[in-house]
Amino acid sequence: MAAPENLINLSLNAAAVAPEGVVLLAMLGTLIVDLAGEKAAAKWSPPISYLGLGTALILLGFQWNGPLEPSFLGSFLADNLAIAFRAVIALSTLISLLISWRYAEQSGSPVGEYAAILLAATLGAMLLCGSTDLVSVFVSLETLSVASYLLSGYMKRDARSSEAALKYLLVGSAAAAVFLYGASLLYGISGTTNLEAIGIALIDSPTPLAALALVFVLATVAFKIAAVPFHQWTPDVYEGSPTPVVAFLSVGSKAAGFALAVRILIGCFDAFDTQWKLLFTVLAVLSMTLGNVVALAQTSMKRMLAYSSIGQAGFVMIGLVCGTEDGFASMILYMAAYLFMNLGAFACIILFSIRTGSDRISDYAGLYQKDPLITLGLSLCLLSLGGIPPMIGFFGKIYLFFAGWADKQYLLVVVGLITSVISIYYYISVIKMMVVKEPQEASEVVNSYPLIQWKTIGLPPLRIALVTCVVVTAVGGILSNPLFQWANSAVAGTPLLQQVIALAGERSIG
Amino acid sequence: MLENQSLSIPLEAYLLLASLLFCIGVWGLINSRNAVRVLMSIELMLNAVNINLMAFSAYLDGDLIRGQVFTIFVITVAAAEAAVGLAILLSLYRNRVTVDMESFNLLKW
Amino acid sequence: MNIANSTELICFLVLSIIVITGSLGVVLLSNIVYSAFLLGGVFMAVAGLYLLLNASFVAAAQVLVYVGAVNVLILFAIMLVNKKEELKPIKGLQIRKVLSAGVCAGLLALLIRVDLTTPWNLPGPSAIGEKATERIGEHLFTDYLLPFELASILLLMAMIGAIVLARRDVLVNDVGTGESVDQGLIEKTTNPILIDKRSTS
Numbered sequence: 001m002a003a004p005e006n007l008i009n010l011s012l013n014a015a016a017v018a019p020e021g022v023v024l025l026a027m028l029g030t031l032i033v034d035l036a037g038e039k040a041a042a043k044w045s046p047p048i049s050y051l052g053l054g055t056a057l058i059l060l061g062f063q064w065n066g067p068l069e070p071s072f073l074g075s076f077l078a079d080n081l082a083i084a085f086r087a088v089i090a091l092s093t094l095i096s097l098l099i100s101w102r103y104a105e106q107s108g109s110p111v112g113e114y115a116a117i118l119l120a121a122t123l124g125a126m127l128l129c130g131s132t133d134l135v136s137v138f139v140s141l142e143t144l145s146v147a148s149y150l151l152s153g154y155m156k157r158d159a160r161s162s163e164a165a166l167k168y169l170l171v172g173s174a175a176a177a178v179f180l181y182g183a184s185l186l187y188g189i190s191g192t193t194n195l196e197a198i199g200i201a202l203i204d205s206p207t208p209l210a211a212l213a214l215v216f217v218l219a220t221v222a223f224k225i226a227a228v229p230f231h232q233w234t235p236d237v238y239e240g241s242p243t244p245v246v247a248f249l250s251v252g253s254k255a256a257g258f259a260l261a262v263r264i265l266i267g268c269f270d271a272f273d274t275q276w277k278l279l280f281t282v283l284a285v286l287s288m289t290l291g292n293v294v295a296l297a298q299t300s301m302k303r304m305l306a307y308s309s310i311g312q313a314g315f316v317m318i319g320l321v322c323g324t325e326d327g328f329a330s331m332i333l334y335m336a337a338y339l340f341m342n343l344g345a346f347a348c349i350i351l352f353s354i355r356t357g358s359d360r361i362s363d364y365a366g367l368y369q370k371d372p373l374i375t376l377g378l379s380l381c382l383l384s385l386g387g388i389p390p391m392i393g394f395f396g397k398i399y400l401f402f403a404g405w406a407d408k409q410y411l412l413v414v415v416g417l418i419t420s421v422i423s424i425y426y427y428i429s430v431i432k433m434m435v436v437k438e439p440q441e442a443s444e445v446v447n448s449y450p451l452i453q454w455k456t457i458g459l460p461p462l463r464i465a466l467v468t469c470v471v472v473t474a475v476g477g478i479l480s481n482p483l484f485q486w487a488n489s490a491v492a493g494t495p496l497l498q499q500v501i502a503l504a505g506e507r508s509i510g
Numbered sequence: 511m512l513e514n515q516s517l518s519i520p521l522e523a524y525l526l527l528a529s530l531l532f533c534i535g536v537w538g539l540i541n542s543r544n545a546v547r548v549l550m551s552i553e554l555m556l557n558a559v560n561i562n563l564m565a566f567s568a569y570l571d572g573d574l575i576r577g578q579v580f581t582i583f584v585i586t587v588a589a590a591e592a593a594v595g596l597a598i599l600l601s602l603y604r605n606r607v608t609v610d611m612e613s614f615n616l617l618k619w
Numbered sequence: 620m621n622i623a624n625s626t627e628l629i630c631f632l633v634l635s636i637i638v639i640t641g642s643l644g645v646v647l648l649s650n651i652v653y654s655a656f657l658l659g660g661v662f663m664a665v666a667g668l669y670l671l672l673n674a675s676f677v678a679a680a681q682v683l684v685y686v687g688a689v690n691v692l693i694l695f696a697i698m699l700v701n702k703k704e705e706l707k708p709i710k711g712l713q714i715r716k717v718l719s720a721g722v723c724a725g726l727l728a729l730l731i732r733v734d735l736t737t738p739w740n741l742p743g744p745s746a747i748g749e750k751a752t753e754r755i756g757e758h759l760f761t762d763y764l765l766p767f768e769l770a771s772i773l774l775l776m777a778m779i780g781a782i783v784l785a786r787r788d789v790l791v792n793d794v795g796t797g798e799s800v801d802q803g804l805i806e807k808t809t810n811p812i813l814i815d816k817r818s819t820s
Binding site: 042146209 | 807808
Binding site for chain 2: 651
């Protein structure tokens with residue numbers, strides 16, 4: 001890179017972050033209307049954030065397959081991979097916000113600031129997906145993390161929420177410090193903070209240093225995507241945080257973690273791909289096994305979904321380990337599918353807890369009598385998470401396993417298949433609880449179920465989100481061809497991935 | 511004279527100091543029972559990273575000093591993190607009236 | 620070795636000793652207030668190291684932000700949560716400490732090995748010296764513009780969030796229904812939590 005004097009005349013190419021700019025405007029807008037009081041915030045924050053996120057999604061659509069130029073002098077790159085992940089994140093925030101309002105209002109939390117912090121988290125996560133420089137990676141990662149800590153402690157009169165936030169903060173900051181130590185070593189060996197330049201410098205660098213930096217950086221990535229053994233925070237944070245925040249953390253934050261994994265491991269540690277693939281294989285096997293097995297024993301719905309999300313992250317890692325065209329495409333496809341099925345499930349359990357104030361699995365007994373919508377929606381989403389045809393999750397999972405098998409990752413695929421079967425068991429047991437129980441076996445909570453009404457402010461958006469997610473989950477599987485094409489063109493439009501795929505092809509021939 | 515500046519101390523001396531500080535921070539992170547002390551340990555770890563960055567910046571990147579810029583970002587973010595951490599700690603203290611890490615067990619690990 | 624070099628070496632040694640003993644004190648002393656003041660000392664000593672490395676701007680930032688803001692914030696937090704608290708003794712705590720010390724020593728050995736065996740790209744380009752501040756400004760408005768702008772958003776968000784969490788607000792009504800609420804999770808626990816409500820009353 002040239003000295004800064006020569007860079008001043010170069011164009012910033014700032015249009016690449018236009019979607020983030022719109023999200024930022026929405027964040028400022030919600031803060032401004034919040035000045036007018038809680039009533040005004042409850043009325044105006046939702047439309048402003050929908051407008052911002054919707055516009056961001058449209059702008060992302062326009063960027064698709066656009067000319068690729070690094071923007072901000074090499075800090076950011078809006079390739080198709082980044083666009084796909086940013087779209088997943090923006091969409092997950094949009095849906096999380098739709099299902100948040102009623103929850104936040106019913107708990108008496110300030111709504112305007114909630115939306116603003118969630119939008120700031122989105123901003124950080126979206127920028128993280130396209131960052132190609134250690135400094136921007138670090139700052140955007142921390143924006144996402146700090147916002148997440150604040151959100152998980154948002155129910156400030158609840159000891160569980162504060163405790164979850166404190167644990168998340170301490171573990172997260174420690175992970176950030178470890179990441180920084182790794183980053184400082186990378187800077188030391190390469191003399192630059194640009195990921196691509198570091199990757200070139202690492203090709204002929206000494207192994208101990210690179211291995212140490214790899215382990216340090218990988219630990220942070222694994223922390224962000226909650227892979228075993230860096231998962232301990234997940235169940236606690238998921239149980240103690242407000243449920244809509246959990247919905248965002250389990251999809252948006254995780255998608256950002258995977259984007260970071262691709263950027264750093266493939267963009268920077270490509271010279272060490274056998275090492276990181278081995279480590280990631282171990283992480284994936286552990287995540288799938290532990291996540292799905294421990295989920296069996298849970299009595300709280302949120303905790304069960306926490307462990308299930310650990311297992312799901314293990315499945316997605318199969319695609320990353322493959323490093324083939326199909327592998328990356330299946331990873332993106334599964335993230336998109338996971339977005340809808342997981343948020344659909346969260347919409348259902350949020351609605352249930354708004355109406356009953358409970359999230360214990362046993363309290364769902366006999367629910368189909370009282371609330372067919374939740375029963376149907378939750379059943380479909382859980383079946384999809386378990387990978388039952390013809391839901392969208394089935395096709396996503398099959399594609400992942402197919403890609404893994406084609407790349408001879410037999411261990412991963414076999415473990416994936418076995419743990420999928422285990423996961424189906426606990427998903428089905430929830431459905432059984434809701435559907436099969438006789439009316440006299442219904443739980444107390446269900447017996448005293450309130451009358452279903454959708455009039456209260458905040459409930460209509462929740463219904464829209466629920467129905468949308470469930471419909472996409474149910475029908476998306478059959479009509480998944482556009483999704484496949486989208487995922488494949490995301491990989492095709494990303495030079496970074498194409499380079500790796502070509503290299504892998506050469507290696508296997510030679 | 512200018513080239514000789516700061517070269518009388520080997521780069522490795524700074525790196526060793528940073529490693530030691532980092533490990534002390536890690537130990538404090540694991541063993542502190544007071545939540546405020548855990549936050550302090552994290553600050554120690556971040557300072558270790560900063561020493562690393564500054565040393566690399568001075569010895570290996572003398573004309574572009576990207577490490578110094580990185581350090582400024584780390585300092586900024588650390589300040590924000592500390593503020594948020596203490597806000598969360600205060601709200602937890604109001605609910606629980608303790609800062610003992612061992613008693614934060616409403617949520618099982 | 621001339622006088623300038625040996626002065627530098629002595630400064631470095633003194634500062635390192637302050638950093639190491641200070642940080643050991645931070646993690647080992649039983650009185651948290653002493654720890655906080657020692658932490659301030661460590662921050663100052665680290666700023667001194669930056670001065671040795673010809674980075675006066677970063678040293679100033681270190682003093683202003685770490686000592687002036689972070690450390691004062693920590694002291695405030697200690698004062699706000701300062702209650703004489705008898706820590707319940709925990710079985711095996713000493714063993715745990717020794718074990719983790721072993722783990723940390725292992726980590727230290729690993730880090731030291733990497734520090735010493737890696738052939739760093741020495742000597743690098745000559746130092747920029749007094750023009751460093753100017754160069755930092757150039758960086759912040761050219762290749763690090765994106766993180767610079769994002770950091771401002773991060774600070775804004777952290778400020779708002781910290782205020783929201785730390786203030787005692789009177790708003791306890793559901794905006795939609797007007798019912799009173801308790802700012803807790805909607806999902807109530809089945810087993811009641813033993814919360815000491817004395818401070819919230």
